[in-house]
Amino acid sequence: MKFLILNAGSSSQKSCLYELAGDRLPETAPEPLWEAFIDWTVLENQGRLMVETPGQKQVIILETGDRQRGIARMLDTLVIGDHAVLKSLGEIDLVGHRVVHGGTNYAEATLITPTVQQAIADLIPLAPAHNPAHLEGIEAIGEQLGDVPQIAVFDTAFHRTIAAPAAEYPIPQAWTDLGIRRYGFHGTSHKYCAQKTAEILGKPLTELKLITCHIGNGASLTAIKNGVSIDTTMGFTPLEGLMMGARSGSIDPAIVLFLQETQGLTPAEINATLNKKSGLLGVSGRSPDLRVILQAKAEGDEQAQLAYAMYIHCFRRCLGAMVASLEGLDTLVFTAGVGENAATVRADVCQAFQFLGLKLDPELNDRSPRNAVISTPDSLVKVVIVHTEEDWAIAQDCWQWWHSQGPGKKP
Known part of the structure; x- marks a missing residue:
């Protein structure tokens, strides 16, 4: 199975391709077949794309600040040029996306449907620097890869354990009932780093x-x-x-x-x-x-x-x-x-x-x-x-989603 992971930040786009075989996840993160990173802050109205495959690195200047076009150019490097690791994009089995805000409705890895995509769009006012970037990635994948299953892994999920005294604001209950509360973010990273720290300390x-x-x-x-x-x-x-x-x-x-x-x-x-x-x-x-x-x-x-x-x-x-x-x-x-x-x-x-x-x-x-x-x-x-490996954490959640579908249930 080949999983493509897209991790869009407020000023960057980090992506990687994992190949996972067998019915068990490896205990440590495997080396990605391909990694790419777009930095949108270094150059004005441009992007700096860095692509890495085992033993090779390449830097490409994106002549536009258009993020969807930048993602499309990034995907091209999977199949074209010296860094190509696939014969076609059709070899990708699943695409996982880090999504910053899932509101109160999403607490686990979720198949992205039109309904889920609309929910991510509806939450843009609560994550204006991130959710638009996630949607750009989702739309770019849809254009480039067609009906490949896309999975959202929500940053807010890890913080659902915060108790009411810390999660709620001192405002009228009627406002709290509107969904105004502490959601917390970067949950995928915080969760991974906590687990890795325990491993480092033994x-x-x-x-x-x-x-x-x-x-x-x-x-x-x-x-x-x-x-x-x-x-x-x-x-x-x-x-x-x-x-x-x-x-x-x-x-x-x-x-x-x-x-x-x-x-x-x-x-x-x-x-x-x-x-x-x-x-x-x-x-x-x-x-x-x-x-x-x-x-x-x-x-x-x-x-x-x-x-x-x-x-x-x-x-x-x-x-x-x-x-x-x-x-x-x-x-x-x-x-x-x-x-x-x-x-x-x-x-x-x-x-x-x-x-x-x-x-x-x-x-x-x-x-x-x-x-x-x-x-x-x-x-x-x-x-x-701790070197955060959000991409691997997202891939783990996607793997668990994939295997939870059971034989004949996968899209």
């Missing part, structure tokens, strides 16, 4: 108090106790919580009313600004990319310095809230683009929690080792870097 997941920090252009923290999510920083939408690349994170809701009343801004204008023009980008005036901010900070740019200071302050504050929800902390986990690679962010965040007995090993931290402990042996709180 301890049962059910005995750990973890905080997983998924820090990329979008970012969230999750408190995990007994293997389940009990609290998380993102809420009704992915806008809540940490200061992010282009999202504001949590702000006083009265600010929105003030802008409407004094500046005449519409809800759509405010929404677009908070989701796409705030965060590191909004404060620095330069970029949502932390690498750019760090370079500008080193060059003495005052707004970049302020943006970074705010970023770390917000991170520490939100992390402290997760520690309180857990009533303690065994292990702190960093993952995703910034979490895995930005040693200075990890050092600056961890410095504030030395009072918990957390001791970071500076040399190990600077190396940014993959799937490794980077705290000192005597640290009371273990600090771990």
Whole structure:
């Protein structure tokens, strides 16, 4: 069986192709036959496509910012050129999609039907930076691969275990009854990283108090106790919580009313600004990319310095809230683009929690080792870097869906 996995972020498109044989999943992630990554932030109105197959790498500049055309070009590399691994796209048995928001209706891997596709579209107001990208991928696959089964794996599913005191907002019950609650996001990554951390430490997941920090252009923290999510920083939408690349994170809701009343801004204008023009980008005036901010900070740019200071302050504050929800902390986990690679962010965040007995090993931290402990042996709180493998986690859910259909039930 060949499973194609599409993992669309707010500023990227990561994809891979797995070949799975037999009736049992391998215990560790197999090497993908093919991997591709589109970065939509590096070049203005263009994309940078990186394709990798065993022993080969290629970089392709996409001359348009049109994401559907970019996905089509990406799929071409599966069957055309030096990186071709298939004779035709018809060899693909199933396509799995990470979908950020599934609302209250979807808590497991689900076959994408017109009804499901419409539900994803209806939830765009709650995930404006992501759900449109998922739909673009779903539509592009439909055009290129026809009736191949497409499966949605929802980021919100992992957080369905959050109890009402943490999941509900202090608003009138009539509003809560409208579905306004904390949904949480990055669930696929948080779940995978928690399981991987337990494996790295050689301890049962059910005995750990973890905080997983998924820090990329979008970012969230999750408190995990007994293997389940009990609290998380993102809420009704992915806008809540940490200061992010282009999202504001949590702000006083009265600010929105003030802008409407004094500046005449519409809800759509405010929404677009908070989701796409705030965060590191909004404060620095330069970029949502932390690498750019760090370079500008080193060059003495005052707004970049302020943006970074705010970023770390917000991170520490939100992390402290997760520690309180857990009533303690065994292990702190960093993952995703910034979490895995930005040693200075990890050092600056961890410095504030030395009072918990957390001791970071500076040399190990600077190396940014993959799937490794980077705290000192005597640290009371273990600090771990986990390379998130959302694609493999999605593939696992898709495999389970495929086999749950039984003989003769598969599309």
